[in-house]
Amino acid sequence: MKLHFTRTNGLVDEAIDNLLKTADNVRRPEIVREMILASLKAGQEADESADLKLMNTTLKEMRFTSKVFGPYRKVRKVTVFGSARTSPTEPVYKMAHDFGQTLAKSGYMVITGGGAGIMQAVNEGAGPEHSFGVNIRLPFEQKANPVLEGNPRLITYKYFFNRKVAFLKEADAVALFPGGFGTLDEAMETLTLVQTGKRNPLPLILVDEPNGTYWSKWITFFEDELATHGYISTSDFSLFERVNSVDAAVNRINRFYSRYHSMRYVDGTLVFRLTSELAPHQVQKLRDSFLDILLPNGTIAASCALAEEKEDEDIIHLPRLVVDFNRQDFGRLRSLIDAINEF
Numbered sequence: 001m002k003l004h005f006t007r008t009n010g011l012v013d014e015a016i017d018n019l020l021k022t023a024d025n026v027r028r029p030e031i032v033r034e035m036i037l038a039s040l041k042a043g044q045e046a047d048e049s050a051d052l053k054l055m056n057t058t059l060k061e062m063r064f065t066s067k068v069f070g071p072y073r074k075v076r077k078v079t080v081f082g083s084a085r086t087s088p089t090e091p092v093y094k095m096a097h098d099f100g101q102t103l104a105k106s107g108y109m110v111i112t113g114g115g116a117g118i119m120q121a122v123n124e125g126a127g128p129e130h131s132f133g134v135n136i137r138l139p140f141e142q143k144a145n146p147v148l149e150g151n152p153r154l155i156t157y158k159y160f161f162n163r164k165v166a167f168l169k170e171a172d173a174v175a176l177f178p179g180g181f182g183t184l185d186e187a188m189e190t191l192t193l194v195q196t197g198k199r200n201p202l203p204l205i206l207v208d209e210p211n212g213t214y215w216s217k218w219i220t221f222f223e224d225e226l227a228t229h230g231y232i233s234t235s236d237f238s239l240f241e242r243v244n245s246v247d248a249a250v251n252r253i254n255r256f257y258s259r260y261h262s263m264r265y266v267d268g269t270l271v272f273r274l275t276s277e278l279a280p281h282q283v284q285k286l287r288d289s290f291l292d293i294l295l296p297n298g299t300i301a302a303s304c305a306l307a308e309e310k311e312d313e314d315i316i317h318l319p320r321l322v323v324d325f326n327r328q329d330f331g332r333l334r335s336l337i338d339a340i341n342e343f
Helices: 011-023 029-045 049-072 091-105 118-126 160-169 181-195 214-227 234-239 246-256 280-289 330-342
Strands: 077-081 109-112 131-136 154-157 173-176 204-207 241-243 260-266 269-274 300-303 320-323
Touching: 011 029, 029 049, 049 131, 049 154, 049 160, 077 091, 077 118, 077 160, 077 181, 091 109, 091 118, 091 246, 109 118, 118 131, 131 160, 154 160, 160 181, 173 181, 173 246, 181 204, 181 234, 181 330, 204 214, 204 246, 214 234, 214 241, 234 330, 241 246, 246 330, 260 330, 269 330, 280 300, 280 330
Parallel strands: 077 109, 077 173, 109 131, 131 154, 173 204, 204 241
Antiparallel strands: 260 269, 269 320, 300 320
């Protein structure tokens, strides 16, 4: 029989409902029901076992990711990318170590690729109790560093795309140290997701050593080639910040969360959660300054929690700012967050 996600599957729907009841304590049963149906439909449709193996491994890896990170969802985390080939004798290694240490002292946990070089330095600085490792199985180079070996917060992935989801889904900030193809890939993926609104805004910090030119040359290329030819907008440069010290990197992350807490969309309307209220004249100033990213006749207004946010019990008390955002210019949206924090 042809299966559908609607409740038109007769005995199959009954069997799934009974399975969910038998399994007991299944949260969000309607979502789990669709996952089961998706698996059954894949079993009917897939001709190649490789397709089913990919789906199976992906689901198992993402389930384990959720299990490992779940208990720490209320702790802010910083994902750090950088070269696995950086030697402990290099100054940037010491910077990465100090960055991890300073983050841990500031109440953050760190997420790294779990390997050597910059990753190991950050984990050494933060310590195993403040570290996550999202490792990847490779035929060379990448194995868990000594800080994370045996750590319950170490996950080893078969697929890069699952690993990338974990890096960004669980992060409250991203810091990039110099690195190779992998680091540049992660930098561009993060930028693309934030630029297109597929990932909520977050601090994206490019860390150079003092007098370093790694990221400054990268930015120059953006200016000379991408912006000049109209491939990116001027406002896209607001999506990232370059620094050349550990203190500056941590300060930029702290500043981002000084008043801004988080955001979500409710029926297409953007809702900012804030740690403290804005005065009426401050809200008016935001309206005037960011009219260009509002929908026609849209506004920015102070609010309390919306009815649709009732599940967010731990932050329901926070003041809100409701924004009729046009969902087009996410560089300007990042500037709006900066303006909120500057009051």
